[in-house]
Amino acid sequence: KAGVTQTPRYLIKTRGQQVTLSCSPISGHRSVSWYQQTPGQGLQFLFEYFSETQRNKGNFPGRFSGRQFSNSRSEMNVSTLELGDSALYLCASSLGGALDSPLHFGNGTRLTVT
Amino acid sequence: AQTVTQSQPEMSVQEAETVTLSCTYDTSESDYYLFWYKQPPSRQMILVIRQEAYKQQNATENRFSVNFQKAAKSFSLKISDSQLGDAAMYFCAYINTGNQFYFGTGTSLTVIP
Numbered sequence: 001k002a003g004v005t006q007t008p009r010y011l012i013k014t015r016g017q018q019v020t021l022s023c024s025p026i027s028g029h030r031s032v033s034w035y036q037q038t039p040g041q042g043l044q045f046l047f048e049y050f051s052e053t054q055r056n057k058g059n060f061p062g063r064f065s066g067r068q069f070s071n072s073r074s075e076m077n078v079s080t081l082e083l084g085d086s087a088l089y090l091c092a093s094s095l096g097g098a099l100d101s102p103l104h105f106g107n108g109t110r111l112t113v114t
Numbered sequence: 115a116q117t118v119t120q121s122q123p124e125m126s127v128q129e130a131e132t133v134t135l136s137c138t139y140d141t142s143e144s145d146y147y148l149f150w151y152k153q154p155p156s157r158q159m160i161l162v163i164r165q166e167a168y169k170q171q172n173a174t175e176n177r178f179s180v181n182f183q184k185a186a187k188s189f190s191l192k193i194s195d196s197q198l199g200d201a202a203m204y205f206c207a208y209i210n211t212g213n214q215f216y217f218g219t220g221t222s223l224t225v226i227p
Contacts, residue, residue, distance in 0.1 A: 003158075033215065043205060043217035056213045090159065098209045099147060105159035 002026065004093050004106035012112045018079040021109045025072050025093030031055075032074040033103070034066060037088040046089075049074055050097060078111075086113045118208050120218035127196045128226050134181075135191045135221045137206030146210045148182065148189045153220075154202040162204070165189065193223075201225045 005024040013019050025032050033048040033056075045058040049068035066076045072093070078085055090108045095101040117140045127133035139148070150162040165173045165182050172180050177194045193200055206218040 035215075035217075042219035043207075045215040045217075048213055048215075058214070088157065092159070097213050098149075098215060099211065099213060102161045102164065103151075103159075104161075105151075107156070107158050 004091060004104050006089075006091055006106035006109050008109060009107065010110045010112075012114065013081050014114055015081055015083060017081050018077065019081060019111060021076045021078075021089055021091075021111075023074045023076070023091035023093075023106060025074070025091075026104055029093035029095055029104070030072055031094045031097045032068055032072060033092050033094075033098070034074070034076050035090045035092070036060075037090060037108070038086075043090070046076070048097065055097070081113045083113050085111065087111060118206055118216050118218040120204075120206050120221050122221045123219070124222045124224070126224040126226055127193070129196055129198060131196055132192060132194045133196055133223065135193075135204050135206075135223070137189045137191070137218055139187050139189065139206075139208050139216075141187065141208065141210070143210050146208060148180075149207040149209070150178070150180070150189075150191045151205045151207060151217075152200075152202045153205065154199075159205070163191065196225050198225050198227060 007022045031050045034046040037043045048056040052068045063079045068074045088108045092103040092105045119138045146167045148165045151159045152162050163175045179192045181190045203220045205220045208216045
């Protein structure tokens with residue numbers, strides 16, 4: 001089985017721009033969750049989607065949004081980028097959510113905001 | 115609010131020896147799950163071990179085992195017979211029944227040959 005695929009691997013954007021990150025889950029997985037990883041804050045939960053519905057959301061501003069398509073692929077969008085948004089963004093998929101099945105993480109997208 | 119604390123930013127262990135990584139958490143819930151994830155330099159997070167809070171028996175996975183103390187809200191990871199491939203950042207994580215995930219800040223483990 002192919003693993004979780006995140007594209008692109010690296011992104012460089014300037015302040016004020018917006019960015020879209022993509023995550024393709026493992027085939028058959030219906031839950032996709034997103035995380036922000038920074039040296040200062042560690043790993044923080046952004047949101048989780050299950051069957052195209054946002055099931056849970058972390059404590060991030062509305063500039064961070066996401067969606068999930070009928071094939072379970074998910075996108076995350078960050079608008080009006082700030083320098084502090086520079087981070088590694090990880091997505092993870094699971095069959096039904098982390099309570100029911102293990103999370104499988106992608107390799108992440110490294111976003112640099114200048 | 116739930117928090118997860120890993121008080122050891124860095125740890126080192128001699129190859130073939132045993133090391134214990136600490137994790138404490140704060141919650142008012144009785145039903146939750148705890149995890150240890152490993153993130154090697156390749157960046158991909160890998161599940162090491164999982165513990166359901168309602169289970170009193172400590173989880174084990176080959177050389178990895180946990181010491182789960184529910185009353186003390188402690189969830190430490192013991193790695194036996196450490197190998198060079200165990201070198202990585204280790205994250206302790208908590209998830210509640212609402213599917214909200216909380217991670218610790220990580221412990222960087224170095225394995226000395």
